[in-house]
Amino acid sequence: MKLQELVNSLSLEVKTPGMDLNREVTGGYASDLLSDVIGNAKEGSVWITLQVHLNIVAVASLKGLSGIVLVNNRMPDDDTLKKASEENIPVMTSPLAAFELIGRLYTLGLRCR
Amino acid sequence: MNKTAEGVFFLTGKDFAKAGVASSNLKAILESMGVPPDIIRRAAIAAFEAEVNVIIYAVAGMMHYSITQEMIKIIVQDMGPGIPDIALAMTEGYSTAPDYIREMGFGSGMGLPNIKKSTDKLTVNSVVGEGTTLEFIINLNKTA
């Protein structure tokens, strides 16, 4: 599934303007612990978290994740967005709680892989 | 792959804006050398965790890497508080990270176990009040 389709289906707000969202999302991973994501997330996955600090970009970039979705309308720090642009990691937000958002991603066919 | 490479990255304590830069650079070097993706993934996990620990816990440090036909060898050495009980620090879930570090998503006590799991050999040496040195190896030669 393309990231753009995800953004459309779930009305995600894209916080990193001008980024190509025509990239493949091959799965999903949800965690607020960076070491868990570093150890266990699979390349190409979209990452669901409530962490907003800029270190999430370093983690996503290193793991080759397809994007980061912040839940509960959490707003990314300015530093986070700056680094996200530099690293070409799309950051999106959703008003939904993690449980709701992940449920919808699952319904759309995404799996943890 | 028939090249070798060697170099060093400098790390500064509390410089969270740069957390991950050394490991990203190392990953890029491994990619440019044509190291297999699975090996790169393991090296990147271990390097990131070691780098972040220096940034969180130490004053300063460095990450030295050497890549040969046989192995990737990474030495991360810091000037910092040291680790009083290495066996305890290696336990999954053990962390002394303060609250503000946990709020950033660190401090789950998975860093050192992640390094152990993703490498073929890990040695930790530490002197309390002086610093910590991690040395880890990922073998490239599967028949070795």
Ligand SMILES: Nc1ncnc2c1ncn2[C@@H]1O[C@H](COP(=O)(O)OP(=O)(O)OP(=O)(O)O)[C@@H](O)[C@H]1O
């Ligand atoms: N370079 C270091 N200098 C001093 N203490 C360290 C160092 N690295 C690790 N430690 C100690 O070992 C503990 C466990 O480290 P580990 O990386 O496994 O977990 P963490 O850093 O607490 O959490 P996480 O890595 O999951 O974010 C740390 O909480 C800290 O007390």
Ligand SMILES: [Mg+2]
């Ligand atoms: Mg750690």
